[in-house]
Amino acid sequence: MSQQGLSPALRMAVPVVRLLKLTGQRERVLAWRAGRARRARLAAGRDDPRSHPALHGMDRRLDAILDRDGGFFVEAGANDGYRQSNTYWLERFRGWRGILVEPMQELYDLCRLERPSATVVRAALVPAGHEGDTVPMQFAGLMSTVSGEHVDPERTEMGNVLGWYDPYEADVPARTLSSVLDAAGAPEVDLLSLDVEGYEPGVLAGLDLERHAPRWILVEVHDEATGRPPIEAVLGDRYVLFERLSPVDLLYRRADVAA
Numbered sequence: 001m002s003q004q005g006l007s008p009a010l011r012m013a014v015p016v017v018r019l020l021k022l023t024g025q026r027e028r029v030l031a032w033r034a035g036r037a038r039r040a041r042l043a044a045g046r047d048d049p050r051s052h053p054a055l056h057g058m059d060r061r062l063d064a065i066l067d068r069d070g071g072f073f074v075e076a077g078a079n080d081g082y083r084q085s086n087t088y089w090l091e092r093f094r095g096w097r098g099i100l101v102e103p104m105q106e107l108y109d110l111c112r113l114e115r116p117s118a119t120v121v122r123a124a125l126v127p128a129g130h131e132g133d134t135v136p137m138q139f140a141g142l143m144s145t146v147s148g149e150h151v152d153p154e155r156t157e158m159g160n161v162l163g164w165y166d167p168y169e170a171d172v173p174a175r176t177l178s179s180v181l182d183a184a185g186a187p188e189v190d191l192l193s194l195d196v197e198g199y200e201p202g203v204l205a206g207l208d209l210e211r212h213a214p215r216w217i218l219v220e221v222h223d224e225a226t227g228r229p230p231i232e233a234v235l236g237d238r239y240v241l242f243e244r245l246s247p248v249d250l251l252y253r254r255a256d257v258a259a
Contacts, residue, residue, distance in 0.1 A: 034110070038082075038113070038114065041082065046093050051088075051089060051092065051093065052089055053082050053083060053084060053085050053088050053089075054084060054085060054086045054088070054089070055084050055246060056245070056246035056247070056249070058086055058218075058245050058246055058249060059085075059086055059087075059088065059089040059090070060089075061245055062086060062089075062090070062191065062218070062245070062251075063089060063090065063094065065216075065242075065243075065251070066090075066190065066191065066216065068094070068190075069094050069095045069096075070094070070095045070096065070097075071090065071094070071096045071190035071191065072096065072097060072098050072186065072187050072188065072189055072190050072191075073087045073090060073091070073096055073097075073098035073099070073189070073190060073191045073192075073193065074098055074099045074100075074101070074177070074180075074181070074186070074189050074191070074192045074193070074214070075087045075098065075099070075100050075101070075192075075193040076101040076125055076177070076192075076193070076194050076195070076196055076203060077101070077102070077194065077195035077196045077197070078100035078101055078102040078107070078111050078115075078120070079102060079107050079111070080102075080107050080110035080111055080114055081100060081102075081110065081111035081112075081113075081114030081115040081118070081120070082114050082115075084195075086191075086193040086195075086218060087100075087191070087193060088115075090191070091115065091117065091118065096190075097117060097118065098118055098119070098189075098191075099118065099119045099120075099121060099180065099181070099184055099186060100115055100118045100119070100120045100121070101120075101121045101122075101123055101125060101177075101180060102120065102121075102122060103122060103123060103124045103135075103137055103172040104137065104139050104170070104172070105122065105170065106139070108120060108122040119184050121175070121180055121184075122172070122173065123172065123173050123174070123175035123180060124137060124172040124173065124174050124175070125175060125176065125177050125180070125196065125199070125202070125203040125206055126174045126175065126176060126202060126203075126206055127176070127202045127203075127205035127206045128176055128178075128205060128206050128208070130174055130176070130206070132174060133173065133174055134171035134172060134173060134174055135171070135172050135174050136169055136170070136171055136172075137169065137170055137171075137172050138167065138168075138169055139167055139168050139169070139170065175206075176206030176207070177203055177204075177206045177207045177212070178206060178207055178208040178211065178212050179206075181212050186212075188214075188215070189212065189214035189215070190214065190215050190216065191214065191215070191216045191217075191218065192207075192214040192216070192217045192218070193218045194217070194218065194219045194220065195220045196220075198222075200219045200220060200221070200227075200231055201230040201231050201233075201234055204217075204219075204231065204234040204235065205234050209235075209236075209238055213238060213254055214254065215253070215254050215257045216242075216251060216252065216253055216254070216257070217235070217239065217251070217252040217254075218245060218249055218250070218251050218252075219231055219249065219250055219252070220248055220249050221248060221249070221250050222248050224250075228241075228250070231250075235252060237255065238254060238255055239252040239253065239254055239255060240252065240253055240255055241253075242259065
């Protein structure tokens with residue numbers, strides 16, 4: 001993996017992780033680090049930066065916009081339930097509950113440890129009418145995606161966080177988002193947060209908006225010119241763009257929800 005763009009401290013960490021792997025100690029050290037970090041997060045208060053893991057301060061902004069206790073969320077692309085999570089703050093400090101969807105087994109297991117109060121589902125979300133019971137996926141940490149979509153090995157290595165995990169492929173159960181909501185007996189969804197590496201339109205196409213229309217939808221869109229049209233084609237007139245919440249995230253409001 002190229003180390004360009006890494007800080008000096010991270011560049012120094014790469015050979016250490018490789019040595020741990022060679023000596024069979026990597027998994028033990030990884031589990032120890034994860035446990036220590038989790039305990040520190042649980043001890044953190046409302047104003048502690050560790051209580052706000054979302055990128056670009058999006059969890060703070062969402063809290064200000066939604067401004068309610070006891071809501072219901074769905075977060076797809078949940079990763080480990082903490083890193084870059086847009087719903088961690090809402091669950092922990094505003095009493096929200098909800099569903100976390102994560103396709104990769106390691107991250108799913110971590111998600112269950114990190115967010116025991118949430119319903120955690122291991123699935124690859126697909127459009128209605130998808131053929132096949134599984135989706136082949138490539139594990140790359142935060143950048144895990146459908147196999148073959150990102151053939152750049154450096155991207156895969158970067159997603160695997162300096163070698164703490166090994167990349168691999170796995171067949172993941174395919175589910176529509178509406179089937180997940182039905183199985184969980186979900187109430188009205190107040191916030192749907194999607195970060196699925198470019199598959200946001202397909203995930204939304206698996207949501208029956210006649211029965212399951214979230215009040216707010218946050219979607220990652222890296223290229224607005226090409227990314228917005230397919231998303232808005234699915235959402236139609238039911239939703240209006242409320243705000244660009246970050247350089248790559250758009251927040252949509254259901255048209256009948258007061259701004």
